Amino acid sequence: MTDFDQPCTIVIAPDSFKGTAGAADAARAIAAGWASVRPADRLHLAPMADGGEGTLDAFETAVRGATRMPITVRGPDDGPVDTHWLQLPDGTAVVELANTSGITLIDELDPLGAHSLGFGQAIAAALQAGAHRLLLAIGGSASTDGGVGTLVALGAEFTDEDDRPIRLGNIGLGTVSTIDSTRLRPVPPGGAQILSDVTNPLLGVAGAAAVFGPQKGATTRQVARLDSNLRRLARLVRTSRFGHVDPDAPGAGAAGGVGFGLLAWGATMSPGAGTVGEALGVPQAVAGAQLVITGEGRFDAQSAAGKVPGYVAGVAAAVGVPILLVAGSIDTDPTGFADCRSLAQLAGGADAAMADPLVWLEIAGARLAETVGSPAWT
Structure with missing residues (x-):
């Protein structure tokens, strides 16, 4: 004792x-x-984090030699966001959705139009800088776009029946007809780990739209539309070159479906707090x-x-x-x-x-x- x-x-x-x-x-x-x-x-x-806001700061505090890498991205409401990702000495990059495509970055909630493009732009910048491993903290999102904005920034193309790029945000998912992933950047050699404390599936009563849509400003009618559009996306992903990604996978509904999009890319889901804690030497x-x-x-x-x-x-x-x-x-x-x-x-x-x-x-x-x-x- x-x-x-x-x-x-x-x-x-x-x-x-x-x-x-x-x-x-x-x-x-x-x-x-x-x-x-x-x-x-x-x-x-x-100081700890679970994959949401503050994850990047926790790594910066705990890892000697961590370096902020400034970047300007397209925010969830299309405005410019001056932000950063974190470069660790071992070649790992920590990228946080909250400071690139987060709900605190918009003045007015826009459940149908908000998107995750900026998060993808920051990931692309980290890859361009030579990151061999990614830790992707995805809490605090503003959108319910299924991760499409993120995948677009990484090179995927989502087009409608007239072969035109769809609108960003969930609203565009209602018109998507074709997915082309041939120009998609590959996952880095060391892999990409998704950090999240959310285990919700993509669709249904426990899914991204039903559970988190109201927090992002969605009405009851809009929640139904958000879910329907995500369902359309899931069907197309199943038949695309992405291959089968289970929309019922735990965490697929995290960050408005960004979890689903990243799983389709080839990232793996990790418990946010546990992964952060292990990386920071908490045990x-x-x-x-x-x-x-x-x-x-x-x-x-x-x-x-x-x-x-x-x-x-x-x-x-x-x-x-x-x-x-x-x-x-x-x-x-x-x-x-x-x-x-x-x-x-x-x-x-x-x-x-x-x-x-x-x-x-x-x-x-x-x-x-x-x-x-x-x-x-x-």
């Missing part, structure tokens, strides 16, 4: 608190609060620690199924290290955590917590440090 009266090594590995604080800032704030109470502890900051860090702290904006029933807190908790449990939780809100029983703090509860409400998240994250870190190892631990 750990003697918490002695200085300890603490791993602080939160996800971003989406829309309010990035993972690196969250880790620093929790660490500051903890150090204000237990200054002798050794704090190892390991090794946890194995050498006496305590772990993780967190995210909203801890709910899905948190244990592929999201950062569930992954980090599993790593800690495997080596018998106790784990603590900090979350913006805690909406389900945090089974397996020795102690937890909700920012909304500390601040007296969600609005107050979101107005100044770093302050409340620091307070949460301090409160956890004050009770570390106490009989109140579950």
